Amino acid sequence: xxKLDNLISQYKEGKCELITLFEEIxxxxxxxxxxxxNYLSKKLDxxxxxxxxxxxxxxxxxxxxxxxxxxxxxxxxSCNLNGSESILEMxxxxxxxxxxxxxxxxKFSLELTSCIGCCDSxxxxxxxxxxxxxxxxxxxxxxxxxxx
Amino acid sequence: MQILRxxxxxxxxxxxxxxxxxxxxxxxxxxxxxRSGSNFLTGLKWELMGKGTRYLICNADEGxxxxxxxxxxxxNNPSLLIEGIAIASYAMDIHSAIIYLRGEYSxxxxxLEKLIKQSEKYLKxxxxxxxxxxxxxSYLCGEETAILESIEGNRxxxxxxxxxxxxxxxxxxxxxxxxxxxxxxxxxxxxxxxxNNLQLFSLSGDLKEPGIYEIELNMPLKHIVxxxxxxxxxxAVYFGGSGGCIPYQKFxxxxxxxxxxxxxxxFLGARGLIIVGKDRDIVDISRTLSEFFVYESCGYCTPxxxxxxxxxxxxxxxxxxxxxxxxxxxxxxxxxxxxxxxYCALGVAxxxxxxxxxxxxxxxxxI
Numbered sequence: 021x022x023k024l025d026n027l028i029s030q031y032k033e034g035k036c037e038l039i040t041l042f043e044e045i046x047x048x049x050x051x052x053x054x055x056x057x058n059y060l061s062k063k064l065d066x067x068x069x070x071x072x073x074x075x076x077x078x079x080x081x082x083x084x085x086x087x088x089x090x091x092x093x094x095x096x097x098s099c100n101l102n103g104s105e106s107i108l109e110m111x112x113x114x115x116x117x118x119x120x121x122x123x124x125x126x127k128f129s130l131e132l133t134s135c136i137g138c139c140d141s142x143x144x145x146x147x148x149x150x151x152x153x154x155x156x157x158x159x160x161x162x163x164x165x166x167x168x
Numbered sequence: 169m170q171i172l173r174x175x176x177x178x179x180x181x182x183x184x185x186x187x188x189x190x191x192x193x194x195x196x197x198x199x200x201x202x203r204s205g206s207n208f209l210t211g212l213k214w215e216l217m218g219k220g221t222r223y224l225i226c227n228a229d230e231g232x233x234x235x236x237x238x239x240x241x242x243x244n245n246p247s248l249l250i251e252g253i254a255i256a257s258y259a260m261d262i263h264s265a266i267i268y269l270r271g272e273y274s275x276x277x278x279x280l281e282k283l284i285k286q287s288e289k290y291l292k293x294x295x296x297x298x299x300x301x302x303x304x305x306s307y308l309c310g311e312e313t314a315i316l317e318s319i320e321g322n323r324x325x326x327x328x329x330x331x332x333x334x335x336x337x338x339x340x341x342x343x344x345x346x347x348x349x350x351x352x353x354x355x356x357x358x359x360x361x362x363x364n365n366l367q368l369f370s371l372s373g374d375l376k377e378p379g380i381y382e383i384e385l386n387m388p389l390k391h392i393v394x395x396x397x398x399x400x401x402x403x404a405v406y407f408g409g410s411g412g413c414i415p416y417q418k419f420x421x422x423x424x425x426x427x428x429x430x431x432x433x434x435f436l437g438a439r440g441l442i443i444v445g446k447d448r449d450i451v452d453i454s455r456t457l458s459e460f461f462v463y464e465s466c467g468y469c470t471p472x473x474x475x476x477x478x479x480x481x482x483x484x485x486x487x488x489x490x491x492x493x494x495x496x497x498x499x500x501x502x503x504x505x506x507x508x509x510x511y512c513a514l515g516v517a518x519x520x521x522x523x524x525x526x527x528x529x530x531x532x533x534x535i
Contacts, residue, residue, distance in 0.1 A: 038321030079305030080271040096233040098372040137236035139372035140379045
């Protein structure tokens, strides 16, 4: 039994939450494909619309295809005061994409995020849920190089 | 730091020899109030719990901009939190507790899970199961009833109160929702020699040494700000994204506590202070914060959803020099309408920053 089916049976026994099922799919696929939502709907006997309205509410549960690495840059006040906008501009230039887009090779997606609680080491970003802090241009270039 | 003290389950063992009602009374007497910014007396919250099966939820969905003190506890003294959850559960006769951890902190989950496992011999004594539910990116889920909806698998919109969660919460059962810092203080209260006024402040913004500082309430603002070593003369201090701002120069001697900040039109909240330097443009900051509320609005009620969208539009017009004379007035009206008519507390607070900015820095909004 794969991990998702395992979680589905746990959900049916009231031992796990719907949001955890979504997260499991996002962990493996980086987003929730329509087929998976449909699969959940049939398995859990929950209307597709309800699943979609719930999943699409959360910023960390994308419902459209994303790159292998989802870069989420924080542009809230503390990060903004510490130069997050120039980091964002640089990322756009380096990756040749705009906010909300994915690189042609399917490697990187670029997004903004609300505060990620790294205000004491701003500017900061998350790449696939891992925080990267005290960013400057050299550091960002190095991070990108390592991921490429 | 008081919050970094180790208890090593001594507080828990002490409560095991106490009557449940005596634990609740001890917490009540200590004066501990919700450290999420709600300021509701914790002991009273515990006392108000309904009968039957009940739940405890630790709110670790710390999403307020400029606030990272719960993360500090989760990283530096998580065992105190687990012990606090155990004591709270024992006091309220709860056998199922959930830590609702924000998705942005998912990297803290493995360590926490390990710790829960290591604590099993204590948790077994009171038949308590603690599990972690990971949020998935939603500011709204910091609101206690939105957490309930999220855990129940619904679109996490804020519930109408009453009924309060203490009567009908998770799956319709009495539920107590406490913040990380609140629960982490419980073992320390039980051990004694505890100071209620020592609270965690998150300092960030235009500072050379931003970070978490444990500060005694009523300390003058200038002393608090000086701890973070401002890069230059501070212009304003923001209290998270939703707590508004006050001008630094004018209020540098103000003794900081919930009441004094409220008197000035702000809201101390979870004590996330963002210090803004002298060269910053307040209109630009207002736009940054309003964009946050546009992004995080759940869309349920019109004032918050449309109102904040219009606020951003007006602020952009001002920044681009395209605003008309009457736009400042319109902005002012919008700020008040949104806070007066929004459905939930988050919508209500979404323009506090703007109202404060218009109150103290109106000159900057002139076209």
